[in-house]
Amino acid sequence: MSDTPETEVAVLNVRSAVGIGVSFVIAAGALFALPTLQNTGLGFNTAFWLVSAVELVTALAIAYFVLNLHETRG
Amino acid sequence: MDPTVMQAGFDLLGDGRPETLWLGIGTILMLIGTFYFIAKGWGVTDEEAREYYAITILVPGIATAAYLSMFFGIGLTEVEVAGRGTLDIYYARYADWLFTTPLLLLDLALLAKVDRVTIGTLIGVDALMIVTGLIGALSQTMLARYSWWLVSTIAFIFVLYYLLTSLRSAAKRRSAEVQSTFNTLTVITAVLWTAYPILWIIGTEGAGVVGLGLETLGFMVLDVTAKVGFGFVLLSSRAILPDSDAPEPSAGETATAD
Numbered sequence: 001m002s003d004t005p006e007t008e009v010a011v012l013n014v015r016s017a018v019g020i021g022v023s024f025v026i027a028a029g030a031l032f033a034l035p036t037l038q039n040t041g042l043g044f045n046t047a048f049w050l051v052s053a054v055e056l057v058t059a060l061a062i063a064y065f066v067l068n069l070h071e072t073r074g
Numbered sequence: 075m076d077p078t079v080m081q082a083g084f085d086l087l088g089d090g091r092p093e094t095l096w097l098g099i100g101t102i103l104m105l106i107g108t109f110y111f112i113a114k115g116w117g118v119t120d121e122e123a124r125e126y127y128a129i130t131i132l133v134p135g136i137a138t139a140a141y142l143s144m145f146f147g148i149g150l151t152e153v154e155v156a157g158r159g160t161l162d163i164y165y166a167r168y169a170d171w172l173f174t175t176p177l178l179l180l181d182l183a184l185l186a187k188v189d190r191v192t193i194g195t196l197i198g199v200d201a202l203m204i205v206t207g208l209i210g211a212l213s214q215t216m217l218a219r220y221s222w223w224l225v226s227t228i229a230f231i232f233v234l235y236y237l238l239t240s241l242r243s244a245a246k247r248r249s250a251e252v253q254s255t256f257n258t259l260t261v262i263t264a265v266l267w268t269a270y271p272i273l274w275i276i277g278t279e280g281a282g283v284v285g286l287g288l289e290t291l292g293f294m295v296l297d298v299t300a301k302v303g304f305g306f307v308l309l310s311s312r313a314i315l316p317d318s319d320a321p322e323p324s325a326g327e328t329a330t331a332d
Contacts, residue, residue, distance in 0.1 A: 010121045024132055027173050028139040031166055032148055044151060045212070048165055052208060055172040056201055063180050063197065066128050067190070070121045 010070040019065040027058040082287030087146075093290035094145055100294040101141040107134035107302030114309055122184075126314045129181050130305040133174045137301050140170035141294075156215045161278060162286060167293065168208045174301060175200050178263065181308060182237065185256050186245040196236050203229035207271075211279055223280065227271045234264055255313035259304060266300040 030051045037047035083092030108131060115127035143149035149166020176197040183193045203226050210222030237260050245256040273296070274280055277289035284292070308314065 012121075012124075020128055020132070024135065027136055031136070031139045031143045031169055034165075035148060048151075048212070052169055052172055052205070055169045056176075056205075059173045059176045060197070062129070062132060063176060063193070066125050066180065067193075069125055069128065 008072045010072050013069055013071045016065040016069045020062055020069075023058040023061045023065065027055055030054040030058075082285060082291060089147060091147065093287045096287070096290045096294045097141055097145040100297060101138055101145055103294075103298045103302060104134045104138040104141055107298070107305065108138055110302075111305055111309060120316050122316055123314045125184060126181060126308060129177050129184075130309055133177050133301045133305060136173045137170055137297060140166045141297075153212055154214060155219070158216065158282070163211055163279065164290070165208075165211070168204060168211060170297075171204045171207075172201065175204060178300070178304060179233070179237075181304075182241055182256065182259060182263070185248075185252060185259070185308075185313060186241040187248060188241055188244045192236075192240055192244075196233065196241075199229055199232045199236065203233060207274070219280065220275075223271065223275060230267065230271060234267075237263065249313075251311065252313040255308065255311040258307055262304055262307065263300070266296055269296055 033054075034044075034047050034051050037050060038044060042050070084095040085092045086094040086098055111127065111131045111134065115124075115131065118124055118127055140149060143166045144164050149164055149169070151163050151165050152160045153163050155161050179196050179200055180193065183196060206222050206229060207226040210219050210226060213219045213222055242256070242260065245253055248256075270293075273284070273289060273292045276283040277292075278284070278286045
C-alpha cells in the first residue's frame with residue numbers, strides 16, 4: 001500500500017447527468033402535450049396548469065441535479 | 075400601407091397568423107444558440123464550467139421547443155375577456171418562462187456563490203412572478219388581468235432587489251473577473267426583464283396598444299437576447315473557469331502579461 005495521502009477528486013455524478021437529460025426531455029415534451037391532455041377529457045385550465053407544473057418541477061429538478069453534478073471521492 | 079407591414083409579420087403557415095414569421099425566426103435563433111453553446115462546451119472537463127454549460131444549454135434548448143410549439147399553433151389558446159372579446163394567448167411562452175427564468179437566476183447565483191437558501195428564495199419569488207403573470211393572462215376581466223399583472227410586477231421587483239443586494243454583495247467577495255461578468259449579466263437581466271411587463275401591459279393581453287404581430291416580435295427579441303445573449307456573455311467569460319477567484323494581478327503584471 002502506498003503511504004501517499006489520498007486526494008479528493010471530483011467526478012461526474014452520472015445519476016445527476018441522467019436526471020438533467022430526463023428532466024429536459026420531459027419539459028420539452030410537456031410543451032407539446034396540452035392538446036393530448038385535452039383529448040383525454042381534461043379541461044384547458046387543468047391541462048394548462050398540469051403542463052406549467054411540469055415545467056416548474058423539471059426546472060427545480062435540473063437546479064438540484066446541477067448543484068449535485070459532481071461528487072468528491074477520496 | 076402594405077398590409078404585411080401593418081400586420082407586423084408574415085403568415086408563413088397560411089393559417090391567418092402573421093406572427094408566425096417572428097415565431098419561426100425565434101425558433102431558429104434559439105436552436106442556433108443551443109447548438110452554439112453545445113459546440114462551445116464540447117470537451118469541457120472543468121466541474122464548475124460544466125455546471126454553467128449544463129444550465130445555459132438547456133435554457134435556449136427549452137425555448138426552441140416553446141417557440142416551435144407556438145409556431146405550429148400548439149402553444150396557443152383563446153381566452154374570452156369581458157369587454158375585449160376573444161384574445162389569442164400564447165400560453166407556451168409562460169410555460170417556457172417557468173422553466174427558463176429559474177435556471178437563468180441559478181446561473182447568476184452560481185456566479186455569486188450564494189448559499190442554497192438564497193437560491194431557493196430567489197427561485198421561489200421568481201416562480202411566484204411567473205405564476206401570477208399566468209393567472210393574469212388567463213383571467214377573463216381586465217380588472218383581474220391588471221391586478222395579477224401588478225402582483226407579478228411586485229414579485230419581479232423583489233427578484234431585482236435580491237439580485238442587486240444579496241447576490242451582488244456575494245459577488246463582490248469574488249474576483250474582479252467574476253464581479254465584472256456578474257454586473258454585466260445583472261444589467262442585461264434587469265433591463266430586459268423590466269421590458270417584459272411593459273410589453274405585456276401595452277400588448278394584446280393588456281391595454282391592446284400594440285398588436286399581436288409587434289408584440290410577438292418584441293417578445294422574440296427579448297427572449298433571444300435574455301437567453302442566448304445572456305448565455306453568450308456568461309460562457310465567453312473567464313469567470314466560469316476555476317482560477318477566476320485567483321488574486322488579481324497588479325497593474326505592472328497585467329502590462330507584462332499583455
